[in-house]
Amino acid sequence: MLRLSSRRVFVACSTVVCLLGWGCESGQSTNTPNDLTKLERWEYGKAIVFDGRGPSERFKLTGWSGTEPPFVWSDGIAASLAVRLPATEDVVQLEIRMAGMNVPKRVPFQRVDLYINTEKVARWQVAIEDVFTATVPARFVAQPDSLLIIDFYFPKAVSPASLGVGGDQRRLGVRLSELRFVRNAGQSAAAGAGSKTSRARGAEQLAARAHSAFTAAAEDAVQDPARVPIRAGAVYAAAK
8 A cells, every 4th residue: 555654745735735726825915995986887798707817806805815817816704896787677697606715524615605785695605616696686786887896705714724735824715717797688677676776876885885894894703604794784774
């Protein structure tokens, strides 16, 4: 039977870690929010690809490390994006291609809670790369130049270094490759959106406030995940 020294096993694991895209620590954290007033409108069906060659940097708010083509890692327990979309009455699906920081038998997957403008829209278990989908609430795309703040929460984000696999000290959650918003033509969301259209007025200012509140709440909720949306939710409810 082949016997390997512990050092050889560690080196082998470190090599695999780097090839998988975590453990190389090649990116710097981007924690300064972009100016949302300069965020131009994006197109339905067009992918935002986080490969360092397109405009993906402009959509990153907080919680993301530097781009490591063809993806970007989250760094910490919360991360946020901002996207501006044209108004539509169609049902809109958000599609996200990503993989979770995982180590077999130790960290089998990452739990990912997804919020849009502070409203929880999905919870996933993310391990191997796949496409994850969620429905965008109709009222958030009911106005021209609708601004969507997309908040990710990773309560089990962990650094490879703490697991003894490589020296990467970042608390990794997911490895994001691309996302897009897809309209389901013929499936109208108008019936559900009509009574809530007024709530979407002033959504840009509200979403920006809610984003900062969510991030603060997430940092406070490491030991109590149930508290995450409370602070941001209160901001949103007060402004409806």
